[in-house]
Structures are given as structure tokens and as C-alpha cells.
Amino acid sequence: MAQLGMHRDFLLEFVTLDKQVQKRVSEVFEKFAAATHAGLHLEKLTNQRDPSIRTIRITDFWRGVVLKPEKGDTYLLLKVLPHDKANDWAAHHRSSVNDASQGIEIRNDVALERVTAELRTLAGREPARLFPVEEYPDKVLRSLGVEKEIIPIVRLIPDEDHLEALSRILPEQQYDVLFGLASGMTPEQVDSEVVQAHAAAAACEEAEALVGEKDAFGTAMRHARGRIALVSGPDELRDILERPFDAWRVFLHPSQYRIAYQETYRGSVRVTGGPGTGKTVVALHRALQLARRLPQDAPDGAVLLTTYTRALAADLERSLGLLVSDPRLRAKITVANIDSLAYDLVRAHRGGRPLKILTDQKEITARWARIAGRLGLTQPDVFFDQEWRHIVLAQDIRTPEAYLKASRQGRGTALPPTRRLQVWRAVDAFEQQLRQAGEWTFLQICAEAHRLLASHGSAAPYRHVVVDEAQDLHPAQWRFLRALVPEGNDDLFIAGDSHQRIYGNRVSLRSLGINVTGRSHRLRINYRTTHEILRWSTALADPPARPSAAEDAADEETLTGYRSALHGRRPTLEIHSTKPAEIEAAVARIRDWIDSGVAPQDIAVAVRFIQLGRDAEAALRRAGVPAAVMDRADDEPGVRIFTMHRMKGLEFRCVAVLGVAEGIVPMRAAITPAEVDPLQYREDLASELSLLFVACTRAREELHVSCHGLPSRFLERVDHP
Numbered sequence: 001m002a003q004l005g006m007h008r009d010f011l012l013e014f015v016t017l018d019k020q021v022q023k024r025v026s027e028v029f030e031k032f033a034a035a036t037h038a039g040l041h042l043e044k045l046t047n048q049r050d051p052s053i054r055t056i057r058i059t060d061f062w063r064g065v066v067l068k069p070e071k072g073d074t075y076l077l078l079k080v081l082p083h084d085k086a087n088d089w090a091a092h093h094r095s096s097v098n099d100a101s102q103g104i105e106i107r108n109d110v111a112l113e114r115v116t117a118e119l120r121t122l123a124g125r126e127p128a129r130l131f132p133v134e135e136y137p138d139k140v141l142r143s144l145g146v147e148k149e150i151i152p153i154v155r156l157i158p159d160e161d162h163l164e165a166l167s168r169i170l171p172e173q174q175y176d177v178l179f180g181l182a183s184g185m186t187p188e189q190v191d192s193e194v195v196q197a198h199a200a201a202a203a204c205e206e207a208e209a210l211v212g213e214k215d216a217f218g219t220a221m222r223h224a225r226g227r228i229a230l231v232s233g234p235d236e237l238r239d240i241l242e243r244p245f246d247a248w249r250v251f252l253h254p255s256q257y258r259i260a261y262q263e264t265y266r267g268s269v270r271v272t273g274g275p276g277t278g279k280t281v282v283a284l285h286r287a288l289q290l291a292r293r294l295p296q297d298a299p300d301g302a303v304l305l306t307t308y309t310r311a312l313a314a315d316l317e318r319s320l321g322l323l324v325s326d327p328r329l330r331a332k333i334t335v336a337n338i339d340s341l342a343y344d345l346v347r348a349h350r351g352g353r354p355l356k357i358l359t360d361q362k363e364i365t366a367r368w369a370r371i372a373g374r375l376g377l378t379q380p381d382v383f384f385d386q387e388w389r390h391i392v393l394a395q396d397i398r399t400p401e402a403y404l405k406a407s408r409q410g411r412g413t414a415l416p417p418t419r420r421l422q423v424w425r426a427v428d429a430f431e432q433q434l435r436q437a438g439e440w441t442f443l444q445i446c447a448e449a450h451r452l453l454a455s456h457g458s459a460a461p462y463r464h465v466v467v468d469e470a471q472d473l474h475p476a477q478w479r480f481l482r483a484l485v486p487e488g489n490d491d492l493f494i495a496g497d498s499h500q501r502i503y504g505n506r507v508s509l510r511s512l513g514i515n516v517t518g519r520s521h522r523l524r525i526n527y528r529t530t531h532e533i534l535r536w537s538t539a540l541a542d543p544p545a546r547p548s549a550a551e552d553a554a555d556e557e558t559l560t561g562y563r564s565a566l567h568g569r570r571p572t573l574e575i576h577s578t579k580p581a582e583i584e585a586a587v588a589r590i591r592d593w594i595d596s597g598v599a600p601q602d603i604a605v606a607v608r609f610i611q612l613g614r615d616a617e618a619a620l621r622r623a624g625v626p627a628a629v630m631d632r633a634d635d636e637p638g639v640r641i642f643t644m645h646r647m648k649g650l651e652f653r654c655v656a657v658l659g660v661a662e663g664i665v666p667m668r669a670a671i672t673p674a675e676v677d678p679l680q681y682r683e684d685l686a687s688e689l690s691l692l693f694v695a696c697t698r699a700r701e702e703l704h705v706s707c708h709g710l711p712s713r714f715l716e717r718v719d720h721p
Contacts (some may be wrong), residue, residue: 001463001516003031003072003073003074003075003215003217003218003221003230004033004074004075004076004077004231004631005075005076005077005218005221005229005230005231006076006077006085006228006229006231006237006240006250007077007078007079007227007228007323008226008228008229008247008251009078009079009242010078010079010080010228011079011241011244011247011251012244012247013079013080013081014241015244016079017080021058021059021062022241023152024058024059024062024590025062025064025080025241026066026237026238026241027397028040028056028058029064029077029237030234030237031466032075032077033231033233033234033236033237033374034233034234035073035626039055040056041056041432042055042056042066042068043055045087045090046053047089047091047707048091049093049094049110050093050094050095051070051071052067052068052070052095053065053067053078053090053093053094053095054066054067054068054090055086055087055090056247056367058080058334060083060233060595061082061083061305062080062082062083062086063079063080063081063082063083063086063087063539064078064079064080064086064312065077065078065079065081065086065089065090066078066081067104067106068353069096069217070718071190072216072217072218072420074217074218074221074675076104076217076221076228078106084441085138088176088535089491091226092108092109092110092111093106093107093108093109094106094107094109095107095490096147096171098144098145098147098171098173098174098196098223099142099145100144100145101132101145101173101223101240101254102219102220102223102226103173103196103222103223103224103225103228104217104220104224104227104228105171105172105173105174105222105224106171107169107170108169109171109422112150112153112169112170114155115169116156116313117151119153119156119157119162120156120468121448122156122158122162123156123158123353123518123565126158126611128158128159129156129157130156130157130158130159130160130162130163130182131154131155131157131178131181131182132155132173134350136181136187138151140187141154141177141387142279143187143191143311144177144190144194145173145174145177146174146178146196147171147174147178147275148365148531150171150174152163153166153170154178157178158183163175163178163179164531165719167179168567169417171664172227173194177190177194177195177196179563180193180194180524182468183562183563186220187636190463192253193255193522193524195625199468201307204607216357217295218230224255225252225253225254225257225644226252226253226256226257227251228254229250229251240452243322245321245683248278248281248324248527249322250284252278252281253278253523253525253527254280255415255521255523255524255525256278256281256285256523257285258284259271259286259521259522260282260285260286260289261283261285261289262289263284263293264489264490265489265490265519266489266519267488267489267491267498267515267516267519268491268492268494268509268514268515268516268519269490269493269494269516269518269519269520269521269523270494270495270496270509270516270519270520270521271384271493271494271495271496271521271522272468272495272497272498272520272522272523273497273522273523273524274522274523274524274526274528274534274538274564274697275495275497275526275527275528275693275694275697275698275699276526276529276534276535276560276564276651277435277497277523277524277525277526277527277562278523278527279468279496279497279523280316280319280468280469280495280649281494282523283316283468283493283495284305284319284320284323284467284468286325286466286493287303287305287333287464287466288320288323288329288333289322290303290463290464290466290490290493291303291324291370292329292334294332294463296655297613298332298463298710300331300332300461301331301332301333301336302462302463302464303332303333303336303462303463303464303465303466304333304334304336304341304462304464304465304466304468304485305320305335305466305468306333306335306336306337306338306467306468306481307337307338307467307468307469307649308335308338308339308463308469308473308477309648309649310337310340311646312337312469312648313336313337313340313378313651313654316335316651317335320333320530322336323418325439334462338446338473338477338480338481339442339445339446339477341449341484342355342446342448342449342477342656343355343442343445343490344478345449345452345453345609346440346445346452349452355440355445355633356437356438356439357439357440357441357442357445358434358439358440358441359441359442360377362701363442364385365381365382365385366381366428366441367430367433368381368382368384368385368426369381371384371426371429371433372384372426374429375422375426375434377422377423377426377699379413379423380673380676380677381414382672382676383672383676383677384423384426384427384430386672386677386680386696387411387427387475387688388427388430388705389403389443390410390411391403391406391408391411391449392427392475392476393443393444393447393474393476394463394474394475394477394507395407396447396450396475396476396479396491396509400421400424403420403423403424403427404417404420404621410679411546411679411680412677412678412679412680412681412685413676413677426521433698442461442639443474443477444476446474446476446477446479446480447476447479447480448605449480449483450479450480450482450483452474453480453483454483456710459486460484460485460486461484462484462485464485464490464491464493465481465485465491465492465493466485466492466493466495467481467492467493467495467496468495468496468498469495469648469649470494470495471496471497471498472496473507473696474497474507475507475512478507478509478512478514479512482513482514483513483685486682487513492514494509495516524562524563525563525564525565525568526562526563526564526565527564527565527566528566528651528697528700529564529565529566529700530564530566530567530568530700530701531563531568532567532568532569532570532571533568533571533696533697533699533703534562534563534564534697535566536570536571536696536703536718537571537696537697537703539692539717539718540689540692540693540714540718541689541690541693545583566700568701568702569701570615570657571696571699571702571703571704571705572589572703572704572705573706573715573718574704574705574706574707575707575711576706576707576708577704577706577708577709578585579612581708582706582707582708583615583616583619583658584619584632584661585706586591586605586616586619586656586658586704587616587619587620588623589622589656589704590603590620590639590654590656591625592604593621593653593654593702594625598629598654598701600625600626600637600638600639601637601639601640602652602653603639603640603653603655603656604640604642604647604652604654604655604656604698605639605641605642605648605655605656605657605658606642606643606644606647606655606656606657606658606695606698607641607644607657607658607659607711608640608643608644608659608660608664608665608667608691609644609659609664610629611645612658612659613629613641613642613643613658614629614641615628616641616658616703617641619637625638625639625641626638627639627641627715628640628641629641630642630646640652644657644665644691644692644694645691647694647695648694650698651698651700652698652699652700653699653700653701653702654660654699654700654701654702654703655695655696655698655699655702655703655704656702656704656705656706657695657696657704657705657706658706658707659691659702659704659706659708660692660705660707660711660712661707661708661709661710661713662709662710662711662712662713663687663710664707664712664716665691665692665711665712666685666688666689666712666720667685667688668683668713670687670688671684671685671688671700672684687712688714692712693713
């Protein structure tokens with residue numbers, strides 16, 4: 001039986017083809033998947049570097065490039081190119097098996113020879129070396145999979161810019177190894193996160209492969225997971241080619257695959273990583289893996305896939321529908337946001353009566369102000385609201401005695417016992433008002449849901465819980481999640497990124513009975529955003545972000561080793577004197593994107609205040625560009641306009657971030673005055689910075705940032721025009 005593999009580049013090029021050519025490509029290669037290819041002619045070229053690389057006719061103009069070893073019935077689809085380019089590519093490239101990962105690699109020998117000559121010339125003028133032999137001996141590089149013939153080139157690289165220039169020429173895994181070392185990772189870290197990731201991923205997949213498979217080439221393809229996907233037959237090939245933009249279903253990087261498809265974890269697991277590294281993809285695949293492993297008697301909905309907003313839960317629902325085609329397997333997974341789960345539980349306990357939820361933050365702070373005034377307290381309204389959320393609700397404090405003993409670590413204003421009792425009077429008055437009005441906040445709903453589960457001794461309703469976007473969860477939500485699943489193997493699977501934490505929640509998971517020690521994983525390769533956008537946006541995130549809601553304070557995240565696999569244009573930053581001038585420039589930029597072939601719905605505008613979004617919408621419509629502010633017109637076609645908070649979890653080909661001016665980003669009203677609480681002041685600034693970082697990293701290909709008036713202090717971190 002033929003074994004068929006598909007290289008990631010094959011699918012990326014397939015996307016760009018005309019529909020008729022795509023149809024012909026599908027017809028040709030479905031014959032390979034169906035093992036009916038015997039009559040197809042694979043051509044060898046003269047003077048080629050690797051006789052295993054062949055070409056095949058698609059049309060008179062297009063040819064496919066296929067890797068076919070001399071022995072066996074295994075094929076790897078590599079490229080789809082115009083006739084002459086396909087022949088040149090096939091003649092210049094060579095395949096090999098990496099010594100460390102045992103996975104197939106493809107290299108451009110001609111380009112490597114040319115680059116080597118250029119680097120030798122440069123070496124005569126530039127004495128600096130990025131990988132000196134004293135620091136990185138040949139033995140170390142070889143152990144990490146840098147092959148013997150590549151090491152002389154490595155020794156000539158003077159700096160990171162020249163290494164980056166080699167990203168499209170060096171074999172991909174070897175480049176990953178070198179990039180990790182250059183970014184500050186130790187050889188041990190690179191071995192664990194790059195080299196061993198491939199081996200572990202291959203082991204996971206081989207455990208599910210056909211018993212008795214002995215095809216060495218097929219095994220090498222399996223060890224190249226992330227770049228190569230194995231196709232089980234014509235139906236799977238057809239499904240992949242019909243939805244090429246959903247490549248995440250089949251092309252998981254080894255570091256992603258080994259996390260998602262690990263057989264069993266002996267407890268809770270945490271996955272971190274910057275934007276675009278595939279945390280959500282890993283969470284989706286893990287939910288699928290857990291559903292597959294459920295015992296026969298497991299009820300429907302036994303695996304919970306959850307996140308913190310309804311919009312993100314809806315996105316997870318749609319993505320899960322793409323990943324899981326078997327309706328019986330899909331029924332095993334419940335998708336819901338955390339607050340709605342808690343609401344349904346509390347409502348059911350109260351006889352099904354709807355609960356009145358207080359969500360208006362202005363009304364909440366106004367109530368605190370009235371209570372403080374009535375009690376003669378001098379602290380501002382924001383102080384009481386933060387004390388209630390970050391101390392009282394976070395620690396589940398219910399009595400003044402418990403509040404007197406509570407730790408206030410992270411709060412910058414000291415409160416002696418007398419002052420604490422005064423604050424507690426305000427807290428008690430606020431909660432009494434809520435009870436008398438029959439009102440709840442969602443955090444109170446989560447706290448109540450946790451108490452109901454704990455006090456009734458009910459069996460936990462889920463076998464496994466998978467949490468996405470975990471960095472923004474409050475301790476009350478974490479307690480509820482902990483109560484939803486019994487402690488044990490594979491109980492909680494947690495994905496998040498502290499650099500995208502926009503609500504300032506602080507928590508130690510260990511204190512809540514969630515221990516991830518020895519089961520934490522970090523993803524470092526961005527598959528969504530170009531290198532140029534990533535570098536620009538990452539400058540915003542320095543210094544390193546705070547510990548996330550999925551981390552303990554001693555374990556901070558950094559962006560060390562974080563890189564993109566894509567390239568594109570540099571972001572643009574424009575500073576205007578007036579709002580009309582800024583909007584006019586943004587409209588012109590968006591028109592340029594559309595004229596270049598980008599669909600309006602693949603473009604987003606991000607703003608801090610919705611009014612600027614409405615002004616941009618009106619200007620775009622006057623210019624003949626369809627546009628919609630998404631808080632009121634979710635189904636309208638055209639350019640999508642969001643607040644920065646609503647951008648969370650989304651992605652677009654092009655993004656324009658408007659109004660990044662001082663006083664707006666960071667927003668004055670969102671910042672606690674430093675004299676009131678210096679620690680909270682810094683925390684609020686970090687949350688506002690994370691909000692801008694999130695908005696900028698939603699762009700896949702192009703990013704435009706602008707302001708009118710005085711630029712935000714955050715923009716001092718990045719390149720100005």
C-alpha cells in the first residue's frame with residue numbers, strides 16, 4: 001500500500017493556484033493516495049543533486065515535485081510550481097535525514113554554496129562570530145542536529161541579522177537550533193525544546209501508526225512532523241486540499257504535537273507561549289485526544305473545553321467542528337465559557353430563576369464612591385473596587401476576621417488593622433446592596449458555583465478540563481474550574497500567555513490545588529505573524545511580562561527564543577496632528593490593502609474607544625469601503641472594527657491600530673494613581689501595554705499603527721518613522 005506525505009510548502013503553494021489548476025492537482029495526487037498511480041510518469045532530471053526528487057505533469061504549465069526513494073512505495077509531495085521553476089527547484093535541492101531528529105530535511109545546496117562564498121568574503125572584513133567554536137564546539141552542534149557539512153557555514157555567521165537571512169536557506173530544524181542558541185537558550189534547553197520535541201512527537205504518532213510498519217522513509221516523514229503530514233487516503237487528501245487555510249488541523253510542529261498527543265499526564269499541565277504560537281491549536285488537539293481516550297461508558301460532554309468569554313468560546317466551537325468530523329466523538333466535548341457554566345449551575349440550584357447580573361463598571365465604581373462618602377472614607381472608588389476583587393473575592397474572604405489576617409501582597413497601600421476594618425465596612429455595605437437588589441457580578445457567580453460544588457459533595461461533572469486563554473482568569477474562576485474535575489491524571493490542561501494578560505488578575509495556581517510542577521511547556525515559534533510584525537510588537541513587551549494567571553510568582557515568562565516562521569513588510573507608524581488626518585491616512589492604507597487583493601473582511605481596525613471606531617467606519621463607507629463596528633453589526637460584510645479588548649483571540653491578514661495617543665493608550669481612567677497604590681499603578685500600566693500588544697499581534701501580514709496628537713509613551717519602545 002502506498003504511503004503519501006505532504007510537505008507544508010505544497011499546501012501553501014496550492015492555496016495560490018487558480019481553481020482549475022487546484023482541481024487538476026487534486027486529481028493527480030488523489031491517485032497516489034488511492035494507490036492507483038502506477039501509470040503516472042515521475043520524471044528524473046539530468047545533473048540534479050538528488051535523484052530521488054522527481055517531477056510530474058499537472059498541466060502544460062504546472063508541474064508537481066515529488067520525493068520518491070528508490071525502494072518502497074512511499075511518496076512526499078513537495079512543491080507545485082510553473083514548469084521551469086519546478087525543474088530548477090528539483091535540480092538544486094537535496095533531501096537527507098537529520099542525525100538527531102531522524103526526520104527528513106530538504107535543503108537548497110546551490111543557495112548554500114553561494115551563501116558560503118559570500119560569508120567567507122565577509123569573514124575577511126568582519127572578525128565577529130555568532131557561534132565561536134570555544135562556546136559551541138562541533139560536538140555540541142552535532143548533538144543538536146547541525147550536520148557536518150553545515151557547521152563550516154555556521155562558523156562564518158557574524159551576527160543575528162545574517163543568521164536571520166539564512167532562515168529560508170538552512171534546513172528548518174537546524175535553523176531552529178541555531179536561532180535558539182543565538183537568542184540565549186542553553187544547548188540543554190534547545191535539546192529539550194527542539195530536538196527532543198521531534199523525537200517525542202514521532203513516538204506519539206508511531207504509537208498510533210499501523211503495527212508492523214517498516215518503511216524507513218515513512219518513519220523519517222513521521223519524524224518531520226510540523227513540516228510533513230502523512231495522509232491516510234484519498235478522502236483525507238481531498239479534505240485537506242478543500243480547506244487549505246485550516247492547515248493547523250494536520251501540520252502541528254513537533255513541540256505542539258508532543259504536548260497535545262501525550263498519552264497521559266500525571267496531573268495538571270500548563271502550556272505558555274507568545275501570540276501565534278498555537279496554544280489554542282494545542283488545546284483543541286488535546287481536547288480531541290482526551291475524548292478519544294475516554295472509556296466506553298463515559299457520558300457525552302465528559303471533556304470540557306473552556307475559556308473566559310462567549311466570543312472566544314464560539315471561536316473554539318467553530319474550530320472544533322473543523323477538527324472533529326465524527327459526531328459521536330464531538331459529542332464527548334462540551335464547549336462553554338466559564339462564566340456561563342457557573343451561571344447555569346447557580347441558576348439551576350435556585351430553581352431556574354434568571355439571575356440579575358451587574359456588569360456596568362461605571363455603576364460599580366459609582367456605588368463604591370457613594371458608600372465611601374457615606375462612611376467618611378478617603379480612599380478613591382477604584383481602590384475599594386480593586387481591594388474587593390483582588391483581595392476579598394480572590395481569597396474567598398467572607399468575614400472581617402479573615403480579612404484582618406489576609407495577605408495583601410501585590411497591593412501597594414498598607415492597611416493597619418483599624419483601616420482594614422473601615423474598608424471591610426465598605427465591602428460589607430457594597431455586598432449588602434447587591435443582595436438587596438438581587439444582583440450578582442460574574443465573579444460572585446463563580447464563587448457561589450464553587451461553594452455549591454464543594455458543600456454538596458457532588459461528583460465533579462467532567463473527566464477532563466481544557467482551558468484556553470488562561471492568563472485572564474480570576475482566582476474565583478480558578479476555584480470553580482478546580483471543582484469541575486477530580487484531581488488526577490489529565491485533570492486540567494491550561495494554555496495562556498502573560499504578555500496578553502489584559503485584566504490584571506493575579507493568582508498562584510499551587511495555592512488553589514493546581515500543581516503543574518514538571519508539567520509546564522513553552523511554545524516559541526509564531527505561525528501567524530510575520531517576523532517583522534513580531535519584532536516590532538515584541539519591543540512593546542519589554543521588559544518581560546508579569547507572571548500570568550497560569551503561573552506562580554517565581555516562574556516568569558520571557559520571549560527568549562520566540563520567533564516567526566514568516567516574513568513580510570515592516571509595520572508602519574504614523575503620527576498625525578488631527579483626528580481627521582489620522583482617519584484619512586488609515587482609510588488610504590486600507591484602500592491600498594484592498595487594491596492589492598486583500599478582502600475587506602480580512603482587514604481589522606482596532607481602537608481603544610468605540611467612538612473612534614465609529615468615526616473610522618463612517619469615513620470608510622464614504623470612501624466606498626464596506627465596514628462594520630462589531631459591537632452592533634457582527635454579520636455585516638466588510639472591514640471589521642473592534643475595541644482592543646474585542647480583538648483578543650482573533651486574527652486578520654491586515655490590521656490598523658488607531659488612536660495610540662498618550663491619555664488614550666494607556667487610558668487615564670484605567671490607571672490607578674501612583675500615589676494611591678504604586679504597585680497597582682504599575683500593574684495597570686502593564687495591562688494597558690498588554691492590550692496594545694494583543695491588538696498589534698492580531699495581524700498576520702501587515703500592521704499599521706497611528707495616533708493624532710502626542711504619541712503614547714509605549715511607542716517610545718519601537719521604531720519611529
